Amino acid sequence: MKKILTPAFFIIICLGTISLLVRYAATHNVAVLNPQGIIAHKEFSLLVTATLLMLIVVIPVFILTFVIAWKYRAGNTKAKYMPNWDHHHGLEFTWWAIPCALIFALSILNWNSSHDLDPYKPIASNAKPITIQVVSLDWKWLFIYPDQRVATVNYVEFPEGVPVNFQITSDAPMNSFWIPQLGGQIYAMPGMNTSLHLMADTTGVYDGSSVNISGRGYAGMTFKAASVTNADFDQWIKTAQRSGHYLTEPEYAKIAAPSENMPATTYALGEPDLYNEIMMKYMTPGAEMTGMVMP
């Protein structure tokens, strides 16, 4: 009896905690399980499908473990004891073949989804896409709207139902650009340009962050991504363009200098080719703009 008390005590703690955790998750916003953009939706259903496929093996393994452990415990002398029985072709075949089949199915899923959800792939839509250039800095995010001539720090806004082509680089160590409710992440790397295509279903404000450590202030690299109506977006652009607050080279140098928890700021874009200049300075000597810091 005593031998059962210890495990029973601990198993109750485990099960109790797990059910509390599940309840907690169900009553809070679990971003990845609450998609608000087309890419995130697809990634979520992929997660569900793959999990169900895995459970086909995992659940039998758990059941088998406990049944076998219980039935063949030394105390159960009624169970058959065959100390030299050590192979069975049928069983071997089963547990090589069924997992192989599952992995084969998963591989098809893998190929299709990797191509369909490739971050570099533009989103098919009737709406005209907008381009937003993203630069990860120490320790903030800079968003440049080359066509709208506007720029923001730690805040990005775009219209709902419109594909957004993010072009991403870094003027700091490697970071990772992520808005979980809209879609998966991609690395931001100095001297390199990566792409991410996202589209929000509807209006809303979503959390974004950096998902790769880039130094002391990394945890503070959170930002808000707002999806608004087309009309609101146009209005916002106009206001920013007329703000009189210009993002010029010297202003950029100030932003790029290491600092933490910079509040959301909006600019009119004073240097139209800023993004390319930031990238180029890593690729050829002497391409740095005045006042820019070379690592």
Added chain:
Amino acid sequence: MHNNDSKTVFGFWVYLMTDCVLFASLFVTYAVLHGNTFGGPGAAELFSLPFVLGETLILLTSSFTAGLAMLAAHAGRPRQVLAWFAVTFLLGVAFLTMEVTEFSKLAHEGNSWQRSGFLSAFFTLVGTHGLHITSGLIWMGIMMTKVVRGGLAPNTLRRLTLLSMFWHFLDIIWIFIFTIVYLMGAAS
């Protein structure tokens, strides 16, 4: 005793294989970085094929003389062993001298390992080979002293076998360097 030999020789082969993987990592890095000249000169501008051919011939010859030394060792002729290893040693020193000369020239011109990813990869790959050659020469010096002091005892014979394996291995690595770094570089 025999079992000891086969164990040690086999162990040394495994070590050489790990060294191979080390060089492979450096080769693959060179392959990725060889175009990253950051606006500076590339392989085609910097490498002199005749000079490198000279280094190659010296090293290949030294492998040949090391082989002759081992033949003498198995035939039990310590004086010949010393003579051939002495020649090998001198050829090795000549090779290193040429390499150091090449490196200094590049550095003085402003094309040091600090200038670009390409040059960092070049100096490191070729330099690591050079460091291995240097270790081999030190080892050779020690072994020659052992032969002088104690003749061709079984332990010494075994160690000479390992040394010659090492030396031939470095020759093979050099052939890859010659081909991938210099020949392909000059053609680019």
Added chain:
Amino acid sequence: MKILGNLTFDALKHDGITGLTVNAMLIGAPIAFILLVAGLTYFKRWPTAIGFVKWLWKNWLTSLDPKKIGVMYLVTAFAMLLRGVADAAMMRAQQATSVGSSHGIVSSDTFQQVFTAHGTIMIFFVAMGLMFGIINLVLPLQIGARDVAFPFMNSASFWLYVAGTVLINLSLVVGQLAATGWLAYPPLSELAYSPGVGVDYWIWSLQIAGIGSMLSGINFLVTILKMRRPGMTLMKMPMFTWSVLNAMVLVAFAFPILTATLAMLALDRTLGMHFFTAGAGGNAMMYVNLIWAWGHPEVYILVLPAFGIFSEVVATYSHKRLFGYTSMVWALGAITFLSFIVWLHHFFTMGAGADVNTFFGIMTAVIAVPTGVKVFNWLFTMYRGRVVFATPMLWFLGFVVTFTIGGMTGVLMSVPAIDFQVHNTLFLVAHFHNMIIGGVVFGYFAGITYWWPKIFGFKLNERLGRYAFWCWFTGFLLAFIPLYILGLMGAARRLDHYDASMGWQWLFIVSGVGVLFISAGIGFQILQLAYSVWKRKENRDTTGDPWNGRTLEWSVPSPAPYYNFAVLSPVTERDPFWEAKQKAGSDRPAKQKYEDFEMPKNSPMGMFIAAFAFIFGFAVIWHIWWLVPLALLAVITTIAIRTLDDHSEYTVTAAEVEELEASHAQ
């Protein structure tokens, strides 16, 4: 040129909790030393102290006996486990309290050093240490040999590992550690973004220990292939031996990549090169590829011997032959081969494109097949057996639960599009802890408990072992299930602070409670050790075969004699000891014919090589340039002196062996 390079007294100044700890050490250590000297003098115990040091030197520190070296590995690894768990506790405490306007108990910089220390120490100094410790203790006995192939190199490997642990722990007191995470990606780890000595400590600690590991890989590989008993063909080897063989192949192929990569990062930082810098033609993605080309095989290096241990444990405690031996061998081989072609799954999000991502994703999923095969074979070893649920079997059951969950989440992440949403979040952290704690740590704990009587001559207390297991198991689930949820809620890894509006705090608190349970588990393990030592006479293993074992290590007395076996007689089947026991009594055992054999003499040279290597590393880190070539020269000279020593062995005569065997039989 300053005589101490960049080293000044500033290196001893630290903030916050680190500062308090370091100051306590700096004040406490001299006081403890003075008290010790005073006490020894007052109580006239100097002869005892000197005698103790001499005993330690002769019997442990300079010993080339793998059984001794193995114990030293375990002691060091366990000490590092305490440090690693302390780091974990600090991390959980920080993340449970650093919300909103509170910034927790440590600064961001300290926190980032703590998790870097945690990961680096756990992988390189706990897991690798436990692994090499167990292999040293068990492998020669299992294959029926007296020693490993290269006993001196074995000692050097151990001391190089110690040099690595000293360096990384020193970084806490003198200077700082990297604040980059345990793999120190550039450009963050380059001089521009990490100008201090932290990354250099990280590099040299791992470089020195890594060379030790690589030499061990060569050593154990040759041992298995060249020193088995006559008649023990590959397909008659115990499963643990097979798993070590595969793991050592991985070590031999993977560790040189680590050596090269760390060297290149060191060259960037020390000689101004541009392998991985941002700009000047450097390519940080190259580092990521290289480090994971090592890093992925590394995790299989750690887990394969654990699998081997489970094969031994399950068969022994089920009193039944291991199910599907051939299949298990092929599964090991498949895992070993596949582990070299999956590395990119660690950075699907770096933008390699759909085709490349898919290839690596599929290969990753494929590894799940042979791994699953092994789990089924273990379960069916229990099937129709008579299973005793001693502590090692509990660790096995805990492994099945936790490792299966981890395996499942691993296959989920092998789909790049899913990975995009969970990469570098706490979901990933939970996954790999499932694999490492559930697989590696539980496996090594099972192995240590299982082979303990063979090493020390007495059994560990069962009840305390059970309590330890349940605390670890519960603690593990409490600590890591919340992290899966946190990851899905968008929580990145390595955060030292977050907004209250995220709703994450309660989950971090539960996770913190989990670490308390794990600490209790460790507490029980320490208690188990102390109590078992105290009660060792009552729990003595008098037969050498406390579990009715199957393999050769159980055929010698406990603890094993220093020469392991008196006679190296041939074997004819798998599980040779079990088969011999079944046949016992039917034949009269033939009279043993003893022969002379050679054993290695003690040597301090391995320790000296490592000490000089440590000085070399320290000198490079602090730019004490004059010391660098001197230390290197010292290493080379010591190696040369040792390799030229032709009198490193001594003979044990047949008569001596006969006498020793007779005394054991009494």
